[in-house]
Every structure is written in structure tokens, then in C-alpha cells.
Amino acid sequence: MKIVTINVGSSTIKYARYETERFVYSGRIDRIGTPQAYVLEDKRIEHIKARTFVQALDWLKQRIKTPDAVSYRVVYAHGFDKPCIVTKKLLDKIKEGTLVAPLHNPWILKTILNFKRQFKVAKHIAVFDTYVHNTISDRNKMYAIPKKYTGQIQKNGFHGLVVESVISKLKQNGRHNKKILVIHLGNGCSVTAVKNNRVVNTSMGYTPLDGIMMSTRCGAIDPGAILGLVKKVGVSKTEKILWTESGLKALGGASDLRDLRGRKQSRGVLDAFLDSIVRIIGMYYFELGGADVIVFSGGIAENETWFLKRIFKRLNFLDLRFNKQKRGLITIPKSEIEVYVLNADEQEMLKRHACTLLRKILRNNR
Numbered sequence: 001m002k003i004v005t006i007n008v009g010s011s012t013i014k015y016a017r018y019e020t021e022r023f024v025y026s027g028r029i030d031r032i033g034t035p036q037a038y039v040l041e042d043k044r045i046e047h048i049k050a051r052t053f054v055q056a057l058d059w060l061k062q063r064i065k066t067p068d069a070v071s072y073r074v075v076y077a078h079g080f081d082k083p084c085i086v087t088k089k090l091l092d093k094i095k096e097g098t099l100v101a102p103l104h105n106p107w108i109l110k111t112i113l114n115f116k117r118q119f120k121v122a123k124h125i126a127v128f129d130t131y132v133h134n135t136i137s138d139r140n141k142m143y144a145i146p147k148k149y150t151g152q153i154q155k156n157g158f159h160g161l162v163v164e165s166v167i168s169k170l171k172q173n174g175r176h177n178k179k180i181l182v183i184h185l186g187n188g189c190s191v192t193a194v195k196n197n198r199v200v201n202t203s204m205g206y207t208p209l210d211g212i213m214m215s216t217r218c219g220a221i222d223p224g225a226i227l228g229l230v231k232k233v234g235v236s237k238t239e240k241i242l243w244t245e246s247g248l249k250a251l252g253g254a255s256d257l258r259d260l261r262g263r264k265q266s267r268g269v270l271d272a273f274l275d276s277i278v279r280i281i282g283m284y285y286f287e288l289g290g291a292d293v294i295v296f297s298g299g300i301a302e303n304e305t306w307f308l309k310r311i312f313k314r315l316n317f318l319d320l321r322f323n324k325q326k327r328g329l330i331t332i333p334k335s336e337i338e339v340y341v342l343n344a345d346e347q348e349m350l351k352r353h354a355c356t357l358l359r360k361i362l363r364n365n366r
Contacts, residue, residue: 001358004067005350006115008107009187013056016347017064021355026347027063032056053107057114069123070115071354073161073346074108075101075208078152081131083353085361086112086124094126100156100207102243123361127353132164133157135198143206157202159190161346166295167197168349169342178292181284184344186298187215187255189277193284201287203280209242213276215255218246220276248273257300257307270310278314285318291337297344308341 003021007014011033016026027041029050037050039059050056072086077093078100084090091109098105116124133156141155166182180194189212192202203211213219221242229238249255252269260266285291301308312320318337330339 001355002066002068003071003351003354004064004069005071005073005347005354006108006111007073007346007350008104008111010103010107013060013111014347015060015064016351017067018351021351023348029056029060053110054114057111061115061118067119067122069125069354069358070119071125071127071350072108072112073129073350074126075104075129075158076156077126077128080126081128081134083125083127083131083357085357086116086126090126101158102239103208123354123358125354125357127161127350129158129160130156132160133199133202136201140201153206155202155205156207157192157199158204158208159184159188159192159202161349162297162344163192163194163199163202164349165344165346166297166342167194169345170293170295170340171197175293175338179288179290180293180295181281181288181291183277183281183294183296183301184298185212185277185296185300188217189214189219189298189300191277191280191284193288195288201284203284211276212280213251213273214247215257216244216247216249218242218250257304261304261306270307274310274314277311281315282317291318294337294339296339296341301341302343312339 001020003018005016005018011031013029013032014026015028017024025042027039029037029039029048031037032050032053035051037048037056039046039048048056048059050059074080074094076097077090078097080090080093091112094105094109094112112124112126115122136155136157142150143153143155145153162184163182167176167180170176170178170180177196182192182194184190184192188208190202190204191211193200205211209217209219211219226238226242229241233241247255248257248260248269251272252260252263252266254260260269281294296308320335320337320339330341
């Protein structure tokens with residue numbers, strides 16, 4: 001069984017290939033839409049022609065040949081959360097879900113439609129970012145708005161595959177069934193509180209806008225400020241501002257943390273970013289009644305050690321004591337809280353969910 005996993009953004013496509021559940025290779029198409037588009041696979045870089053998203057998909061179809069199944073990360077589709085075979089009804093819901101996830105849903109929809117035309121015999125499977133957050137209680141999901149609106153307007157939670165991967169890796173270390181904080185820091189940022197392998201709460205809400213300040217997203221904001229923007233510039237412009245012109249980009253003039261480092265004028269921006277991260281870590285630390293394990297994941301956490309150290313300095317109330325990183329563990333053995341930096345493997349989660357669903361279908365067809 002040849003399985004391909006697909007994780008799509010507006011300018012990147014991450015992919016992996018498995019055979020009989022065995023990992024074969026993985027890669028990433030980056031800077032799609034520019035003359036500098038390239039593929040990174042097995043530490044090798046190849047520049048490709050991908051001035052459009054369709055050209056990137058054409059290259060990828062040639063690379064993956066003829067899969068038996070394709071497993072896609074879907075950020076949001078109302079009424080769907082369990083992994084399932086792609087249907088017309090689901091495709092319609094993914095399209096509707098663009099309101100909730102405009103940076104991801106349009107691109108995964110294009111990918112699924114394109115691949116379904118190319119790979120007609122393959123099984124096409126959707127795996128949802130919201131699935132792991134089903135364990136969040138109703139009181140943590142609901143907003144204090146009239147009940148007739150709460151059926152669709154509620155906390156969904158995102159970065160679900162990241163959280164699943166972290167829990168899975170901690171199980172391998174015997175560190176599950178604990179109070180865990182998962183802090184994902186990349187272009188999108190979130191904090192998720194986990195207790196006994198079940199999500200208790202998460203900082204992203206109805207959309208992936210809420211919570212921590214991000215590269216181009218505003219994070220938590222007074223709803224009245226949004227209403228003020230709508231009255232001033234209209235709905236479409238307000239959406240553009242909140243999704244692509246806010247966060248680090250708005251405050252510091254650059255959306256990439258690396259471009260802000262060392263700039264004197266960026267000091268206040270970095271402090272604001274740190275404050276927004278630590279504020280939510282503290283909030284969920286107290287909601288859990290403490291923490292046994294804290295896990296950092298994402299590009300910032302894995303690559304920007306200087307920024308991670310600044311976060312640790314702000315978390316001095318936790319009395320963390322650090323050692324040189326060893327297998328992801330960066331606190332000394334006698335620390336009451338273990339802190340890890342882990343590479344969350346979303347592709348592996350996509351593959352696992354696909355295999356589970358395919359086995360279930362096979363059993364039902366016997």
C-alpha cells in the first residue's frame with residue numbers, strides 16, 4: 001500500500017511517502033509563486049518552476065507517481081472532525097470553511113480536486129486539525145453569545161496534528177498521562193493544555209486568529225476593535241488586515257522573527273510577542289493546576305534558541321533548571337517540570353489516521 005500525505009499552505013506544500021506504513025521519503029515545496037521556488041528533500045535543494053500553485057502540484061504529481069491512498073490535512077470543515085473518505089459534501093464544507101481558515105482551506109481544496117482528477121483509483125482521505133480538540137468541555141468551547149449562534153460559532157481549536165504527534169512522542173518516553181502544555185511556535189502559534197492525553201483547552205478559537213500574536217495574525221484582540229475596523233474599512237479589508245497584515249509584520253515591519261533579531265527598534269516588538277506567549281502559558285498552567293511536562297514545537301522553538309531562552313527567562317516563576325539538550329529534554333533531571341523541544345511529525349499522524357481508516361474499510365467490506 002503506497003500512501004502519500006499532504007500538508008498544504010498558501011506558499012508551501014509538505015509531503016511524505018510511505019509503503020506498507022514504512023517511511024520512504026518526505027519533502028517540502030517552498031516559496032511557491034516566486035521565481036525562487038524550490039524543493040527540499042533529504043537535505044537536497046532543487047529549484048523548480050512553480051510560479052503558480054498548479055505548477056507546484058504538477059511537479060508533486062510527477063514525484064509521487066501512482067499512490068494507493070492520499071491523506072490530506074484539512075484545517076476546518078464544519079460538521080466533520082473524524083478522518084474520513086473525501087466526498088462532495090465534504091468538499092462543499094471545506095469551501096464554506098474558508099471563512100474560518102482562509103490561509104489554508106482554499107489551497108487544500110485546490111489540491112484535493114486536482115489530485116482526485118489525476119489519481120482516480122486512489123483513496124482520498126481527509127484528516128482534521130480539529131479532531132483532537134473534541135475532548136474540550138462545552139464550557140471551554142462556548143462563547144457568551146445567544147444560543148442560536150453557538151452551534152457554529154464556538155472554539156474549534158487547531159494545530160491538532162501537532163498536539164497528537166507530541167502526545168505520541170511523549171508516550172514513547174513514558175511521559176503521557178501527565179499534565180502537559182504544548183507550545184507550538186511557527187508562523188502560527190498556539191498553546192494547548194493536555195491532561196491524561198486529553199485536550200482540556202487551547203488558545204486558538206473559532207478561527208486560527210485567536211491567542212498568541214503571530215507572524216501576520218493579530219492574536220487575541222478586543223472584538224470591539226474588529227467592529228471598529230469593519231466600520232472604518234469594510235469587511236474584506238478587515239479580514240486582510242487581521243490575517244495577513246497584523247502580528248509581527250504590523251508591529252515590526254517583518255513577519256519573520258529572524259529579520260527582527262538584533263534590530264534596536266524591534267526590542268519592544270519582541271517583548272510584546274514574548275508577553276503574549278508567556279501570558280497564555282501562565283493561564284493554562286493555572287487552569288491545569290500545574291504542569292508535569294512542557295513541550296515546545298515549531299520552527300521558532302526548534303531553530304531560534306536565543307528566543308527560546310528569553311521565554312524561559314520570563315517563566316522564572318516555574319523554577320525551571322536547564323541542561324544541554326539531550327533527546328529533546330532540556331531541563332535537568334531534578335527539575336519538577338520536564339521541558340522538551342520536539343519536532344512534531346504531522347505527516348506521520350496523517351499516515352496513521354489513513355491506515356486506521358483503510359483497515360476499518362477493509363474489515364467492513366469482508
